[in-house]
Amino acid sequence: MIFRAKYAILNDRTIIEDGAVVLCGSKIREVGRYTEIRDLYPAKVVDLGSAVIMPGLVNTHTHLELTHHKNLVNHYARFTDWLFQITTRSNCDDCQQINQAILDGIQLSLAGGATTIGNIHSSGKGLETLRNSQIRKVVFLETLGLSSHVFADESARISKTLKSLRNDDLFTTAVTPHAPYSTSANLYQYCAEIAKSDQLHLSTHIAETKAEIEFLQYGTGEFAELLNMLNISLDAWNPPGVTPIAYLRKLGILDLQPLLAHCNYLTDNDIDLLARSGSSVAFCPRSHKYFSHTNHSIMRLMAAGVNVSIGTDSLASNWSLSMLDELKFLADNYEELLPETLISLLTINGTRSLKLKYIGKLEKNWQADLIAIGISDDGRPVFDQICDQASENLMTVVAGTICYRNENLEI
Template identity: 35%
Template sequence: MTPEKTTVILTARFLLPISSPPLLDGGLLIRDGVICAVGKASALIRDFATEPHDDLGGAVLLPGLVNAHTHLELTGLHGRLPFGRSFTEWATTLLNLRSELDGAFFATSARLGTTALLRSGVTCVADITTSGRSVAPLKAAGLRGIIFQEILGLDPEQATERIDAAEKALQSLQLQASGSLLSVGLSPHAPYSLSEPLLLRCAELLRRRRLPATIHLAESPEEVTYIGLGIGPIASELLPAVGRHSPSHRVCGESPVALLDRAGLLSEQLLAVHGVHVGGSDLELLKQRGVALAMCPRSNDYLNVGTAPLPRYLASGLRVGLGTDSLASNETLSLWDEMRFAHRLYGGAVTAQQLVTMATLGGAAVLGMAGAIGSLTPGKRADLTALAIDRLDDADPYGSLLSQASDGLVVLSMVEGKIVYQREGAER
């Protein structure tokens, strides 16, 4: 297949548009990076007889995957942190390790992570960075996404200094991302790692700059105990590791969700990650404020923090996407692996179709991009991927896809109609 065709009819044995039923022997008319028509291959070839045609043969063609939460600059930490122990032990080890890492490590990690995303069929990513080193490889790869600048700070006296530094870092990210499909946002790390004055300053900055935001929220029982009571392993182990010995916020028996609401951070622009420990009143707050969620079931299992109430989130109508988190708390950056794990974890309570939707249209929705990507629909951008799978079960095409799909079967990915990944030997 020629990499740079302005107009092309792309056909495959199976088409999974996501927003409409699966189509046998389907295809797309792509013109100038936009999907202009979707239908049976034979009809497209007949109606647009003068346009170039590329047939992917026995393959499944679907929207490009959206990894709604990761930290690419931590890819090199794979296997170096404790597995299955306490969240606080893991977080303390991570803090100690990060203090030993430099820009070269982060750059190499981000490059390796970007390559892993490309090979797995990801075309859009929400990445959190402290170093800014993930922008260059993502830009070079031609991927779409949001790069979130992380901010932490437990000392209330340093809130102004921290927010000023974050603004400068955001400006740098925007400059680096210019000319790409990458935008920038802010990531207050977590309710327990920012002082209350800094949380308030983050909310003000986000409103002023109209930026998207993401935050790790209600991830562990330790977080809930610390925010609500000011005690527990975070207070006794994690805070001393960063030089703090007292709670960084006003303790008043509230939940992490309630704390963020009081700080003015809950909004339609916020993507909350994990959401493992969310009660009924918290869920109502998230719904009222229009907050989106990114689920990371394998990371939660790795850190032994519990299981997020995903069926409740889906039933509530919240926007829900799927992420892998980083290789500091996961085995791979494959959303196929993530979907399969979640399918086993939740059993019949979450269907294969719901999971594939979370990894495509759901991911686009949580990033505010559902109008542009996430489904194969006329008028949307031609962000898509194809896997070398020539047989799907008519009765359960999504379950059949999940049982077979893997990174190694991805043969092609496009962003804006341009090839960003083509498996060696798969050229047509």
């Protein structure tokens, strides 16, 4: 099959007019001008008109299990009040609810231009539904618990789940200790050990709130109150007295070049540690706005050479799972970021964050993960038009298969 469009964006620097992408199975066979390709590859041509063909977007941090929580969770000023709701509601979710949430979340993700996701999976339910879905995914199996007796149960559960799963081209397993306010040092170190021995990626929520910083420094504040409300003992908790990033360094987590979600509150020393460790950051812009966080350190991180990618978080803290919406939000609210840079954040940077290969660009022999974006075609630079509010996703292709098609697109 050949996809033709007025423009083909191969990466953040290369645009081809009258572009064409030739697919062969799950891979890209050729990319170039349509006039140079049509006679070489006799195949069905799908003409997308004035659209832009470009690499699929990569959502490096999401929670599909929480898709059905949209409009069910009250918006409180304090993050811990929101988290209490999520915790108590999630404990009541059954397999059918979670399976449907995952299915709905995948469809919303594909419609929003994502071809790859980094999904945090906490319940253990719905894994087969996730595995059998058409989207490319890295599934981070989540663990948490502060007490010593929880450690034995959680480490055994994660080990058993990992042994029961097999990776394939669209499904990669990974691990994620939830956050330092909910997960013991022993569990963090267990995850680090199994990630190292089994060559798994590791992610964690870190430096998300000012309250987290207080809890690690002094063991007091909103998180101490939350854990008390959840009847979780703090008897075994000894505040390390350092920043969240310094705590990860102390535990050896940074040695694994992890994917760190949020990183909303960082010191200069934190950023230096991240840069020197080769860690990646998943910034969730609209979730950041949802919780009214102060200015994110994205510009400082990028200036230091840290790989930054973009995530949506969940529908419990965002208005959609559309990565195209994240792109538009960034364009409207972070004017210091060039449109070309935004494309990198949502494509090749996401690939690096998830430690995947051969996605994030339109290139010969790379995976055929691509989207078609409808634009105004008004003469402005193409990158600007993609980031414009008027743009829309027309089609999403994962591993050579059309997984989403806009109702107005005829193929």
